[in-house]
Amino acid sequence: MKELLSIKDLVTEIPLRDTVVYPVDHVSFSVNEGEAFGIVGESGSGKSMTCRSILRLLQPPAHVTHGEIVYDGKRISDYTENEFAAVRGKGISMVFQDPMTSLNPVLRIGEQIFEAFDASLTKQQRQEQAVELLKQVGISSAEERLKEYPHQFSGGMRQRAMIAITLARNPRLLLADEPTTALDVTIQDQILTLLKKLQRERNMGVVFVSHDLGVVARFCERMAVMYAGQIVEMSSVEEIFSNPQHPYTIGLMNSMPSLQKVSEWLVPISGMPPDLRALPQGCRFAPRCPWASSECEKAPIAISETAPGHFSRCLKAAEMKKLVSDAKNERHE
Amino acid sequence: MSPNEEPLLRVESLSKNFVKSQNWMDALVGKKPKMLHALNQVSLTIPAGQTVGLVGESGSGKSTLARCLIRLYRPDEGRILYRGVDIAQLPEKQLQEYRCKMQMVFQDPYSSLNPRLTIGGMIEEVIQVHNIRPANERKDYTASLLQRVGLPPDAMKRKPVALSGGQRQRAVIARALAVNPEFLIADEPVSALDVSIQAQIINLLHELQQDLNLTMLFISHDLRVVRHISSKIVVMYLGKVLEVGNANDLYLEPLHPYTKALLQAVPTLENVKSVKEAALQGETPDAYEVPVGCCFQNRCPNVMPICSQIEPKMIEHSPDHFTACHLFSS
Numbered sequence: 001m002k003e004l005l006s007i008k009d010l011v012t013e014i015p016l017r018d019t020v021v022y023p024v025d026h027v028s029f030s031v032n033e034g035e036a037f038g039i040v041g042e043s044g045s046g047k048s049m050t051c052r053s054i055l056r057l058l059q060p061p062a063h064v065t066h067g068e069i070v071y072d073g074k075r076i077s078d079y080t081e082n083e084f085a086a087v088r089g090k091g092i093s094m095v096f097q098d099p100m101t102s103l104n105p106v107l108r109i110g111e112q113i114f115e116a117f118d119a120s121l122t123k124q125q126r127q128e129q130a131v132e133l134l135k136q137v138g139i140s141s142a143e144e145r146l147k148e149y150p151h152q153f154s155g156g157m158r159q160r161a162m163i164a165i166t167l168a169r170n171p172r173l174l175l176a177d178e179p180t181t182a183l184d185v186t187i188q189d190q191i192l193t194l195l196k197k198l199q200r201e202r203n204m205g206v207v208f209v210s211h212d213l214g215v216v217a218r219f220c221e222r223m224a225v226m227y228a229g230q231i232v233e234m235s236s237v238e239e240i241f242s243n244p245q246h247p248y249t250i251g252l253m254n255s256m257p258s259l260q261k262v263s264e265w266l267v268p269i270s271g272m273p274p275d276l277r278a279l280p281q282g283c284r285f286a287p288r289c290p291w292a293s294s295e296c297e298k299a300p301i302a303i304s305e306t307a308p309g310h311f312s313r314c315l316k317a318a319e320m321k322k323l324v325s326d327a328k329n330e331r332h333e
Numbered sequence: 334m335s336p337n338e339e340p341l342l343r344v345e346s347l348s349k350n351f352v353k354s355q356n357w358m359d360a361l362v363g364k365k366p367k368m369l370h371a372l373n374q375v376s377l378t379i380p381a382g383q384t385v386g387l388v389g390e391s392g393s394g395k396s397t398l399a400r401c402l403i404r405l406y407r408p409d410e411g412r413i414l415y416r417g418v419d420i421a422q423l424p425e426k427q428l429q430e431y432r433c434k435m436q437m438v439f440q441d442p443y444s445s446l447n448p449r450l451t452i453g454g455m456i457e458e459v460i461q462v463h464n465i466r467p468a469n470e471r472k473d474y475t476a477s478l479l480q481r482v483g484l485p486p487d488a489m490k491r492k493p494v495a496l497s498g499g500q501r502q503r504a505v506i507a508r509a510l511a512v513n514p515e516f517l518i519a520d521e522p523v524s525a526l527d528v529s530i531q532a533q534i535i536n537l538l539h540e541l542q543q544d545l546n547l548t549m550l551f552i553s554h555d556l557r558v559v560r561h562i563s564s565k566i567v568v569m570y571l572g573k574v575l576e577v578g579n580a581n582d583l584y585l586e587p588l589h590p591y592t593k594a595l596l597q598a599v600p601t602l603e604n605v606k607s608v609k610e611a612a613l614q615g616e617t618p619d620a621y622e623v624p625v626g627c628c629f630q631n632r633c634p635n636v637m638p639i640c641s642q643i644e645p646k647m648i649e650h651s652p653d654h655f656t657a658c659h660l661f662s663s
Contacts (some may be wrong), residue, residue: 042527154616155391184390184554189598190611211528214557214600241602255532257561259584259601265539266561268532272497 004205006030010067012053021276023049025229034203038220046229047209051175093171097178099158103150109161110146116168133164156187173205225249228274228284235310245312245320247289291323341381341548346374347411369620371397373572384549386563392617394572395552399518403435436509440521442501446493452504453489459511478507499530518550556599568592571628578654588656590635
């Protein structure tokens, strides 16, 4: 399988009045052609900022200060703004979370799709292709729908229209930033099925950002877990769920209620996500970690490969299985 | 609950319509304004000391029902029996007494707290208005409430901006508890929170419910969350109740096709890697024109000719498990 996107040591900083914070702190990962890569994390973990950094959609004063982004064998992080315009949309495209705020309310849906097409197309071709796109994303009576405004669309329909716009230039990589968070479960289910189908048909690479482990488990092949700007664990989806090697991942899985009620009480992660302005010196998760020792608090922890293709940023990754089963036994006693 | 025990709350054929605002042209020519049927003949009982989960997608009428129950809305038809007293049409003055017994926790802790008051200030306001404690005891009482919901003592002097989402939701819960309610409605209390914080708040609500013997109506669109906390589940769609049952029965053996689809649509860690067809096609129709017959007919995979003619009645399929679907009415 061919590598489509590779990111090495990406750093994004936001200068504040008296300090600097790093919402993306030395993030590295890669996505293959036709592969879905998930990024899971809570708000403020840097998952959306990572996507925006890749596509250069950061809002100043946030900016990328370090790192290499290679797309399709080309170092796009060195591109000038003009050169980059050719990558955006045609090479890499993005679906945003909230379909209400990412569509222009005063333009017809049709016009917003036409905008995305190559300028060389004739009006006739645009019309035909737009109708075809809307059909592909499952919008019926497409001709009439093109003449409507976003407010006439339901939430699910708007997200379908958004997807149609992002697909207008046949991108090879799609960044999907919480594309289903604002939607109802049955509609979320429809959109996920649709995205999966389109991804397969077009052999697209997808970076799928979500806070919902269940959604990522369903959609992705490989995934990364982010915490306070860093990737803390990365592996294939099956591996992470069957053999998690970072306490934060384990905490997330435990705190998620499931349809099969296992116990009366959930096991939440204690404390709160850290303030990026005052990060702990050592492991960023140490203050909330049930297994933290003094060693964890001394110096920053490097991410290391604990098994082939499985990376964890934890000193105790090797003994994690035992720690988890001990904790489980304790809870049951 | 034994059958002859009176439930805390009994709702009988409750309806609530909203009138769509008209443009002046239509008003001038005397067109009838459109009606949105937010609640359509809803009946349910909430047994004392239990948590009832209410699930449904947006537009199903969950929040409207909650707001009718605590009389933030006045229902158009039907009865709300609170310990046998009908409060559906009670005038505001007589409602005061019930306001202390029923409290609500709203979805968005960012917009349900007054940004200009301190947390202590807004809780004391409640205590003062309802005259819960004399003036000299208010501070101590507030402090005890904050401790009860797991907030640090110095939260009292802080304003909402200085608190995180989870802490704000704790403050909202403390405010609701200030009047010693019997009945707590939690309307999507964790939807705006992060996963790790969600679990903390769910545990807190569950603990409070048990310790204070509260009756709770827990509203959520997330079936996983509802499953965890409720003993009885109500499924709503388009302003109607489609299925009611004990949590175990309903999750293990859902009856109504809509409940089945909802459960199938939930992404869980257990059914990893199942690229299947979407559980349900189409979208919830708007509630301006409710179809004749079953309200779910246009999305139902098991639709039959009778569904578009006669509205299915709520029947008891197995003990304490009710559904309104022609598949089960013989």
